[in-house]
Amino acid sequence: MMNLKKSGRKIVMLGVVACLLLALSGTTGISAAADSVLYAKPSASGSGNCSDWDNACTLQTALGAATAGEEIWVAAGTHKPTDGIDRTATFQLKIGVGVYGGFAGTETSREERDWTVHETILGGDIGEIGDDSDNSYHVVTGSGTDGTSVLNGFTITGGYADGSYPDSRGGGMFNVGGSPTLINVTFSGNSAGAGSGMWNFSYSSPTLTNVIFSGNSSLWGPGGGMWNWSYSSPTLTNVTFSGNWATDGGGMYNTDSSPTLTNVTFSGNSADNGGGMFNYASSPTLTNVTFRGNSGGGGGGGMRNSLNSSATLTNVIFSGNVARFGGGMYNYWDSSPTLTNVTFSGNSASEKGGGMFNIWNSSPTLTNSILWGNTALVGAEIYNYNDSSTPTIKYSLVEGSGGSGPEWDTSLGTDAGGNIDADPQFVDAANGDLHLQPTSPAIDVGDNGALPADTLDLDGDGDTVEPLPLDLDGNPRIVNGIVDMGAYEVQTASVVNECVQALPDLAFANPAIAPQMRNALENKLLDDPNSVFNLIEGGMIQDAIDKLKYDIRAKADGSLGGNPANDWITDPTAQAELADMIDALVAYLETLL
Structure with a gap:
């Protein structure tokens, strides 16, 4: 297939018409193998000196013995921080040590493991089975670590931090001044007073790739999946938050922290406020992120921003989120996020602001965005409280706005030009498919200049100053010279291919x-x-x-x-x-x- 990144507007028109008509070595007496690998199983075997699979030790023993530059290979099964009842026992990660799960217990190279088949569980249920009240406070601890501390291929479950601080935070993982690297990890069924899946505090900025937070719940505080506090700004790529609960920020809660999220999904999370994400004096950067089916109770089904929180969102979808105010997003107290190519559809508020609610000097900027098909008693798409909250809206499609010009509805915000009011023609909005049909009026009518720089180099071409090159699907963001409105770009080749093959x-x-x-x-x-x-x-x-x-x-x-x-x-x-x-x-x- 040809490189569509080089294509001009002409190519899109061709594809559109075609589709319409045609119908991708240790210490403490434990020896390490010559290749610097320590071997661990749920129960020690042979001599238990960690030297090979036949003489594997426990993971806790291996962590105590490992030194920088070594790896720990961990066999499938459930591993607990202690075989006793000490609730403070935890798996403490180390600088320079990589811990890898997903082994059957016979492999001779890391590449042979299959962590998707050989589930390796780090479990906090150390006391009476099924009784959470005697579980480990923190299953894993990454305090004092850096990016060379690697945890790869595990499920972390059963943490129950119901004590006094610090034992009221981070049931799954507890980080203070620690920034480990996590890959292929699932946090499931952990609880804490707050920050149930993961707690990051005081300059803790772990890197997470291919990580899932599912079914974690806070006992009384914020951050069901994750809480980032005090200049803790993790980097998340290919991460999912689903079915988590907290008082605020069911999926994620940020305080004085600004994480970076790329290819992240928030679905089915719930909280009293900010079902998917709650930002307090925090300004995260979200690229290619989806908020679907989250519930925010009082305010912000998908996201709530408070106290000078100015998140930056690009290629983001808010769909099927619900709250009393701001079904999709709630902006409060000098919070003015920047939204570029963001789609709001199918969100609902029982009172005001189905798509977005703004109050107390909160004036977001929306460009190349779509707000269509949201519902509320008042302000289906956008509701601005009667104060100084005045969004700036440009090159966007807003239902009921009247479009740029004399028919513009000034209650929505400032018309900065290029706005339209016409059915965006989603492929199947009722079932959450918010791609544009080839005849959509939102095609090739956006503002290219609004796209942020590709600082994360999403396309891997080494160019970090070019405009963001990809859409929410990872396809070219600009096809035919002008960007589309919304999170998805209509792709000529895929459209024509599907139609011809049909x-x-x-x-x-x-x-x-x-x-x-x-x-x-x-x-x-x-x-x-x-x-x-x-x-x-x-x-x-x-x-x-x-x-x-x-x-x-x-x-x-x-x-x-x-x-x-x-x-x-x-x-x-x-x-x-x-x-x-x-x-x-x-x-x-x-x-x-």
Whole structure:
């Protein structure tokens, strides 16, 4: 497939029309192996000196013996911080030591393990089984660590921090001044007074990749999945928060902290306020993040921002979130987030602000965004309390706004130009599919200049100053020269490919070779060096027109490629659709000459 990042506006129009009409060594007496690996099992075996799988020690023993530069390989099963009843017992990570789970107990290389099959559990249920009140306060502790402290391939469960501080925080993981690296880790079924899954305090900024927080619950405070406090700004990539509960910030609660989230999902979390996320004097950066089906009770089903919290959101969706005020988002007390290519749809507020509620000098900026299909008693899309809260809205689609100009509804905020009020034509909003149909009025009408720099280098090309190159799906963010509104960009190649491949076998004269004929048509439109799309990309518009008229349309009722045995579309209805499609493409291309 050609590189669509180089494509211009012409290519999108081609795909749109085509789709419409056509129908991816140790200490303390424990010896380490020569390759600096210590081996651990739920129960020690052989000599228990950690030297190999036959003489594996417990994980707690291995952690005590390991030194910087060594790895601990941990076999599947449930590992507990103690075989006694000391609730303060915990798995303390070490600087320079990598702890890897997911081994069957026979592997000779780390690459052989399969952590998805061989579940390795770090469990806090150390006392009477099923009685949470005697569980470990913190299953894992990462205090005093750095990025060389690695935890990879584990499920952390059963932490129960119901004591006095510090034993009231971080049932799953407790970090104070620690920033370990976590990969392929699940936090499930942990509880604490607050910060139940993970507690990060005092410059604790762990790095999390492929991590899940599911079913963690706070006993009385904020942060069901995670609480970041006091300049603790973790980096999260490919992380999911689902089914967590807390008084505030069911998924995540931030206090004086600004985490960075990329490809993160908040779903089914609940709290009295900020069902998905609650920010207090915090300004996280969210890129390619989804908030679905979260409940915020009083305010902010998806997100609540309070006290000078100015989050930055790009390529974000708020869908199906509910609250009394601000079903999608609640901004309070000088909180003015920046939203670029954000979609709000299907959120609801029992009182005001189905999509967004702003109060007490909270004036967010919305660009390239869509607010459509949200509900509330008052202010279905945006409700601004009668004070100095005045959002700035530009190049956005807002239901009931009247669009930019004299019909603009000033109660929504300031019309900064480029706004429209028209059905965005989501693919299937009722079932949460907020991609745009090819005929959407939100296509190619955004503001490219509003896209933030690609500081995280999402596409891995080394360019961190280019505009953000990807949409929520990880596809090119700008196709055909102008960015679309909303979190998703319409992708020409995928649209055309789906439509061509959807042609029924019986549309062809010889159904037995229908797959080959579909591919032949796709090649002529997309893939061949001299395909219509590549000709347009090279600026050869007249050549593209000629190819459409004489190489494709002329054969609509004949053969493709000159072989009469390969007659392609002979069904009269399909022939007519093909002819209409090509005529429409030709007419459009002629306007570009």
